[in-house]
Amino acid sequence: MVHVAIIGAYGSAGVAVANGLLDRAGRLPELELTLIDDGDPGGGLCILDGCMPSKEILSAGKHRYQARHDERLEGVPEVDPEAVVTRKDEHISNFAEHRRGHVHDLAERENVEFIHKAARFVDDRVLEVDGRRIEPDYVVVATGSTLNVPDLPGIDEVDFQASADVLDATTFPDSGIVMGFGYIGLELAPYLSEVGGVDLTVIEHDDHPLDEMEPAYGETILDLYRDHFGIEVLTNTDEKRLERTDDGGVRLSAERDGAERGEEQVLEADELYCFTGRRPNLDGLGLESTGLEPGDGWVESTMQSTTDERVFVVGDANGREPILHVAKEQGFAAAENVVHHARDEECEPYAAVPHHVIFSGLGAYPFARVGHTPATASASDMDAFVVTREASSDGVFKTKNHPEGRATLVVDAENGSVLGYQGLHLHADVMAKTMQIAVEMKLDVREVPKRAYHPTTPEILDGLLREACERLADEQDCVGDTDSRDMAL
Numbered sequence: 001m002v003h004v005a006i007i008g009a010y011g012s013a014g015v016a017v018a019n020g021l022l023d024r025a026g027r028l029p030e031l032e033l034t035l036i037d038d039g040d041p042g043g044g045l046c047i048l049d050g051c052m053p054s055k056e057i058l059s060a061g062k063h064r065y066q067a068r069h070d071e072r073l074e075g076v077p078e079v080d081p082e083a084v085v086t087r088k089d090e091h092i093s094n095f096a097e098h099r100r101g102h103v104h105d106l107a108e109r110e111n112v113e114f115i116h117k118a119a120r121f122v123d124d125r126v127l128e129v130d131g132r133r134i135e136p137d138y139v140v141v142a143t144g145s146t147l148n149v150p151d152l153p154g155i156d157e158v159d160f161q162a163s164a165d166v167l168d169a170t171t172f173p174d175s176g177i178v179m180g181f182g183y184i185g186l187e188l189a190p191y192l193s194e195v196g197g198v199d200l201t202v203i204e205h206d207d208h209p210l211d212e213m214e215p216a217y218g219e220t221i222l223d224l225y226r227d228h229f230g231i232e233v234l235t236n237t238d239e240k241r242l243e244r245t246d247d248g249g250v251r252l253s254a255e256r257d258g259a260e261r262g263e264e265q266v267l268e269a270d271e272l273y274c275f276t277g278r279r280p281n282l283d284g285l286g287l288e289s290t291g292l293e294p295g296d297g298w299v300e301s302t303m304q305s306t307t308d309e310r311v312f313v314v315g316d317a318n319g320r321e322p323i324l325h326v327a328k329e330q331g332f333a334a335a336e337n338v339v340h341h342a343r344d345e346e347c348e349p350y351a352a353v354p355h356h357v358i359f360s361g362l363g364a365y366p367f368a369r370v371g372h373t374p375a376t377a378s379a380s381d382m383d384a385f386v387v388t389r390e391a392s393s394d395g396v397f398k399t400k401n402h403p404e405g406r407a408t409l410v411v412d413a414e415n416g417s418v419l420g421y422q423g424l425h426l427h428a429d430v431m432a433k434t435m436q437i438a439v440e441m442k443l444d445v446r447e448v449p450k451r452a453y454h455p456t457t458p459e460i461l462d463g464l465l466r467e468a469c470e471r472l473a474d475e476q477d478c479v480g481d482t483d484s485r486d487m488a489l
Helices: 012-021 045-049 051-066 081-104 163-167 183-194 213-228 324-342 374-377 395-399 428-440 461-470
Strands: 002-007 031-036 112-116 118-125 126-129 132-133 138-140 146-149 175-178 199-203 230-232 237-244 248-255 265-269 272-273 278-280 310-313 355-358 368-369 383-391 407-414 418-424
Touching: 002 012, 002 324, 012 081, 012 146, 012 324, 031 081, 031 237, 031 428, 045 051, 045 163, 051 081, 051 163, 051 183, 118 324, 126 374, 138 324, 146 355, 163 183, 163 461, 175 183, 175 248, 175 278, 183 213, 183 272, 183 355, 199 237, 213 230, 213 383, 213 407, 213 418, 230 310, 310 324, 355 428, 368 428, 374 407, 374 418, 383 461, 407 461
Parallel strands: 002 031, 002 138, 031 112, 138 310, 175 199, 175 272, 199 230
Antiparallel strands: 118 126, 126 132, 146 278, 237 248, 248 265, 355 368, 368 418, 383 407, 407 418
């Protein structure tokens, strides 16, 4: 009998581990599975307070923005926040119910138990759950993440709203200060401005956001947010302290790089928005009673803890790459490696091809990254080159009223294979799957068709591929050579 306990069974990573283990049960002598989660209502971060509800509300803001931004249309539609939240709650409730139902169905199987309580370590691989002592052979920690509140003087003295609060908001303040301009801030700041009419000031620590990319990407974001959404972004600025104003608002003292020592900028607003990212949710697990040592590098690529090979940590809880689809893949990898370890076989490392999308600009200007960026290719000492194309170079973006943006292709200079793609433009999110195929199958740019049969936004990919072929000095061998009809637009 191999007994596995999963802490965080409602989340995407935990469910993936459970499904993976049950699918592989035939390779074990006998599997006993204990699923543990105290979630109420339960369903996991992505469903309840993450990517699914956020895309729901962003869609409403996107419709308003695109109508307001189009000079061919008269009048600006008003968004009903009550209706937005009501529909969001209805959809999310259904999604979460489906997730809970699946977990409860798993618990109906032989040798599978679900405990709707919190678990705590009391020793190495020894859990206390609802007064019971459980000693499984393997423990999988899949407890997700929680809000990362910055250690800033005065933060405990002021009220602030996090992303989950914005998802439920039906009323909005006149003004707000945003701390955090990563993927959460990039997605929610335009929503607050467009739907809530909030006069926003955003604090950006660096020259620009999207610092993993060439500066032009971050500069494009800054231009869009300032010009299209009326958001003030203070770059190269650090928060110093917070305090409550007499009228219940917030006062932030900040310092800009290059300012003289002691020279601070004081900002006041009705509301503070804390979009400062998330950290692994390990509080209350009792890890201090074990040999587990959370921190940088504490989880191997096999998903095993560095200090206990029978403890697996998956999803946001391990801090490696907090993205939904990665959490699922890590869950399946952990399930496979539990089986490997139980059979005294070598565990296999999980290596993800970077693939993520930020629905910046309300999703009208999403940022997508697949595979290598120019920076990571350079750091890996690859023999690679980069081609970049502006969205405005393709007439179709102008016809769709969104000529802003750009895209980048990273190509192996030796064999022409696609190493990476990044895009910040209309429909970049839709193109991510196509480019995932190109990257993961290591397709040669000379063998990928470079023609669009209709005026569609993927023409930007055609342009990148053609330019890559030219760089390879082998254009005559390219499939689908361009003729005059391809260049009609």
